[in-house]
Amino acid sequence: MAKVKYFFQQSWLLIVASFFFGLLIAVANAAWEGRILQNEKDKFNNLVVEMLPEAESFEIALENAEVESGRGKKKATAVKKALSADGKCVGWAFKCEGSGFADKIKLVLAVDAGFEKLRGFGVLASNETPGFGDQIKLPYYRSQFVGAPAVELVLDKTGNEKTIDSKIVTISGATVSSEAVVAIINTFVSQVKKDMQEKGLIGNGK
Numbered sequence: 001m002a003k004v005k006y007f008f009q010q011s012w013l014l015i016v017a018s019f020f021f022g023l024l025i026a027v028a029n030a031a032w033e034g035r036i037l038q039n040e041k042d043k044f045n046n047l048v049v050e051m052l053p054e055a056e057s058f059e060i061a062l063e064n065a066e067v068e069s070g071r072g073k074k075k076a077t078a079v080k081k082a083l084s085a086d087g088k089c090v091g092w093a094f095k096c097e098g099s100g101f102a103d104k105i106k107l108v109l110a111v112d113a114g115f116e117k118l119r120g121f122g123v124l125a126s127n128e129t130p131g132f133g134d135q136i137k138l139p140y141y142r143s144q145f146v147g148a149p150a151v152e153l154v155l156d157k158t159g160n161e162k163t164i165d166s167k168i169v170t171i172s173g174a175t176v177s178s179e180a181v182v183a184i185i186n187t188f189v190s191q192v193k194k195d196m197q198e199k200g201l202i203g204n205g206k
Contacts (some may be wrong), residue, residue, distance in 0.1 A: 007132045008082055010088065010140070012067070012196045017065065019202075022113070023090060031063065035071070041123060044093075044095065044108050044124065045058070046082070047122030048082065048093040048108060048110055049157075050131070051091075051093070051108075051119045051120040051122065051146075052082045052090055052091045052093065052110050052119055053088045053109040054082075054084050055081045055082035055083065055084065055090055056083060056084055056085045056093065057082075057100065058080045058081065058083065058093070059080065059081050059149035060078055060079070060080060060081075060194065061079050061080065061081040061092065061196075062080065062192075062196060062199065062201065062203055063078055063164045064076040064077075064081050065077050065078070065079030065191070065195045065196070066195065067096075067187060067188055067191045067192065068187075068191065068204065069187060070099060070187075074173055075097070077094045077095050077096060077188065078094060078095070079092055079093070079094045079190065079192060079196065079201075080092065080093045080143075082110075089113045089183075090108055090112075090113055091111060091112050091119055092110070092111050092113070092196075093109065093110045093111075094108075094109060094188070094192060095107070095109075095124065095137070096106055096108075096109050096184050096185065096187070096188035098183060098184035098187065099175070099180060099185065100126060100127070100128050100133065100176070100177055100180040100181060101128055101129060101133050101176040101180065102128055102129060102201075103126075103127040103128075103176050104125070105123070105125070105126045105136070105177075105180055105184060106123070106124040106126070106204065107121045107122065107124060107181070107184060107187060107188075108123075108124055109121045109122060109188065109189070111150050111189070112150075114202060114203065115150055115193050115196065115202045116148065116149065116150055117147055117148065117149055117150055118145050118147070118150055118189075119146060119147075120142060120143075120145050120146040120147045121142060121145055121185065122142075123136060123137045123179070124160040126176070127169075127199060128177045129174070129177075131168065132171070132173045132174040132177070133171070133174040134177075135171045135174060135177075136171065136174075136177050136178070136181050139145045140161065141161075141171055141178075143161075144161050144164070144167070144168050144169060146164070146167065147164040148164055148166060148168070149166055149188065150189050150193065151166055151189075152166070152186050153166050153168050153182050153184070153185060153186055154166060154167055154168070154171050155168055155169075155170050155171050155174075155178060155179060155182055156168065156170070157168075157169070158166060163184070168181075168182055
């Protein structure tokens with residue numbers, strides 16, 4: 001009993017401070033949640049327009065495409081249909097995420113109307129190592145995905161990064177980040193594509 005009393009005598013200020021700052025963080029998060037979500041939505045739209053410049057508007061085509069991300073964990077992503085000025089489908093876009101070298105990597109992926117070729121990806125959030133892993137944001141790396149087939153991609157350490165195919169040349173010194181991007185895209189493309197085929201949003205490829 002004496003030890004418990006001594007503990008509270010010595011640590012009461014720390015306990016009160018921890019409670020106060022925890023409450024402050026919670027209040028701040030609640031206050032800024034709307035702004036954060038709006039900023040992410042704006043960034044999503046800007047990245048999609050960059051990849052699908054012919055898009056004039058977007059509509060939700062699939063509210064919750066369920067993706068098995070490994071270890072029994074499932075994630076849901078909304079698939080947006082990109083429409084031209086005359087209402088024609090020019091592609092699809094959705095968020096995808098997974099573990100990187102330092103933290104989670106969140107991407108926006110765009111594919112063509114037939115879900116046959118990638119139109120590219122943009123980085124929504126990433127804390128990869130500056131100068132190495134964060135090169136996943138640079139055009140020279142991202143350009144390899146533009147026009148690549150919407151099938152399983154593979155990493156290639158010695159290939160030609162200017163050749164557009166299913167082989168993606170890894171970033172020198174950032175193999176883990178390169179692998180993470182490819183793994184994220186492979187995981188989401190295959191499962192989202194299957195879900196959309198089952199719901200009749202795209203053809204079955206036969």
